[in-house]
Amino acid sequence: MDYNKLHLDNILKDMEKDNNQAYLLTQFTNIEYISDYKPTSFAFCIIKDNPIIYASKMDMEIANRDSSIEVKEYEKFETMISEIKEEGIKNLAIEPSLAYSTYEKFKDDFKIESKTYVDKQRMIKSPSEIKNIEKATEIAQTAFRQLDVSSRSETEDVLAFDLVRLMIENGASKESFDTILVSGSNTSLPHAVPQHKKLETPILVDWGAKYNGYCSDNTRTIVYTEKEHEIFDIVRESHDKAIKSIKPGLKCCEIDNVSRDIIKEYGYGDQFIHSTGHSLGLDIHETPGFSFRDDTIIEKGMVITVEPGIYLEEEFGVRLEDTVVIENNARIIGDLPLI
Template identity: 75%
Template sequence: MKSHIGNILNDLEKDNVQAYLLTQFTNVEYISNYKPTSFAFCIIKENPIIYASGMDMELARKDSTIEVKEYESYAAMIDELKKEGIKSLAIEPSLPFSTYSKFRDDFEISSKTYIDKQRMIKTPLEIEKIEKATEIAQKSFLELDILNNRNTEKEIAFDLVRFMIGNGADKESFDTIVTSGADSSLPHAIPQAKRLEEPILIDWGALFEGYCSDNTRTMVYSEHQQEIWDIVAEAHDKAIKAIKPGLKCCEIDKVARDIISDYGYGDRFIHSTGHSLGLDIHETPGFSLRDDTIIEKGMVITVEPGIYLEGEFGVRLEDTVSISKRANVIGNLPLNID
């Protein structure tokens, strides 16, 4: 975490900015190991500090690797910064306008993505935690015995979360998707109180020590469903094989999208090919048409092509890869669930 702060201080110096204000919970956690439960203001400067709410002080003092003070008011916090001679302040692009407005009259404000750039590259320890989250999630999925399960979608989603927690997860890393039949053509379908139909699509992940996992599997039953599954599997596999440092993220999206388009289903692939994950389930960069970020070692990104036939069914297959000289699939769950 000291290295994260050091890198940001270097960025600040290059841009002639004196301090960087963070309020997003996972950004504060990334810098300090303390994840707020109420609110917090983390200010990266020569002597970084967190202003935490009174209800969080015990937690912050226990977990934070940097100095913590109890928040009193905007005026008191701003006054302390001004006494240090701070005149320029960088902020996260996601900072709410209501918060920005408290600072704009006292500082020269600029929006910077220093923290996003830091979080793009995972440390070996971060990758270990994502691997463990994936291991827990995949083990729990197999415990469902999905092909012999007679419960409803909602009950299966509940069981999957229960199994993940039982196997060591903090919780699910996002709302578990269990969908089937025609509803599987909805990429973000909500589990219903109905028995499983065909095909069955499950998108799920575990959170382990703050880090997310993400997988999707689709189980198909008819010849037409299998035909679509095979196309998606080809796009999934070839996109993963194409990943290597130095390429642009959009080039990987193009690999998957071109395959699906060549089979005549380009307009049925209605989302990007993948997204980074870590402390948040959606981080940057992503494998999308518009993302020209250069792929680097240490990135962790999902690969999840899909085809969605409205009113009929959908197929999505998703794995998460860590990138070294090539893309390494995290976990060992087969694409095809027999």
Template identity: 75%
Template sequence: MDLHIDNILNDLEKDNFQAYLLTKFTNVGYISDYKPTSFAFCVIKENPVIYASKMDMEIANRDSKIEVREYESFEVMIGELKKEGIKNLAIEPTLPYSTYEKFRDDFSVESKTYVDKQRMIKTPEEIKNIEKATEIAQKSFLELDILNNENNENEVAFDLVRLMVENGASKESFDTIVTSGADSSLPHAIPQAKKLNQPILIDWGAIYGGYCSDNTRTIIYTERQQEIWDIVAEAHDKAIKAIKPGIKCCEVDKVARDIISEYGYGNEFIHSTGHSLGLDIHETPGFSLRDETIIEKGMVITVEPGIYLEGEFGVRLEDTVAIYRKADVIGDLPLKID
């Protein structure tokens, strides 16, 4: 049986659960190689099974490496599980409440993160896909005509997505952020139909082979912007140098946060230092104040410190690292874009 399933079965046994229910598309795909286009219920047990919608039966039968049954109704599915003697069920934390309600009357139900734990450590093949996604995204960024005075933020974002697809991405890994001027102080600004101002902040990523990439660059113009850029770059570089297996994720966040705080901008660093990525753009663990996860080889995590001066501008610099004996930056895009 698949190693991931074996590991989950071991977790179930240790915690005295008989089965684990998955509905999140990326988790179902991770376990089975079948990527749902409609709903699906994946039940990990001694003989795992996926209940797929009629609409998905052809693709599920083609791709899934575990048994597929056509979903008929909740009653039929629950009846089959009860017939096997299943009385308690672990579920994903992301399971919709409306779905949870349908299971809680028949099973003892508890939330568990077994698949998230598996997905923390990437295989060499997974890392290759992230590297290729990053290569595509960075190549596309360098081909982008950012400084054309006729362009507005929306147009630049659209062009960047188009280039990523032309260069081999299946799509963007999240809504591309192109923001400028005072709006760059909004970490998740939405591109507007307005001419580019200064500075210009672009946060973008591609998906290749199902795996995401993520980078941010800020193009600066004034001495004041350069001053803030230099602080963020120092926090970015020193955080990456601090990463190694065996230390806690929160220790990396502290390195970046302490540097920015020493320059007097601690209150303007308003998010965590980074997040894991893979099949989803945001995975666990992350470089945050509260994340005490021990860093391990095979993790892939972003490093993205930022300073946001309300009403003025913001600077964020982001790269993704694969962790071996140390952190190796994925891609070769310079931090400074002139």
């Protein structure tokens, strides 16, 4: 199946409903998603009946090689805008992430509306996308198994570096986000940065690999003391029951409620300080997510993380995360035990 054409056709149908004649993309992964060309400099993709990508001169070789959409060398804004207007286009949709400085270049010539047409398509992963995420997860989990954290003889930053190196040695193009490998009281910070210090307890590792452009994401917390085990067991119950509750037709916020309510029952509701999960794909954070704010209906083909956590300020934190693909229920990607 030609997924690029399918996605373009679906976007054009959504545009027609909103009476938008063209849709401007500048976000690299959105352009890659619908054309297979990932810009390295800058690019303007105009989705319309005859879509076109204006690529920078330095990108023309790679764009001509990879893009399923016609490519033209970018000259200047005035030329691009003139060519769009010559087609009679007056209503222009833009990505919400479009830089304001770029918006200013278009606002006087078009009626502009912010739309998430590509995000809507990216919610449902194709079989090949799921295979890439599965491979990225396999690479990341293999690297984690090869990492020696049990001796606690190395520093956080060195071990984080070693984990990235192992992922690359196992086939990753790079890490899918800055690896978090922290210990002791730093684990109470959800986005802590590895320090040049010997490992304390507990040890929290949040890591992912990138393969063929697609991300993976896992978190494991290694606990030692009685209190750490107590918190771990609560987070594990929240993690497991949330995953078991996932099925098509429910709202994403309902899964967040399942996960959050368990932690609340144990008296730690105020210490669960982020959403239960997020989608991933070409980007590490995509939509929808398991959040109390997100009433998106869960559908087959979505790929979403489940990552409840409890964070005791200045003491320690525990987070457990797996990525699931939605089938008749939720199937965990990978086979790494929680402990």
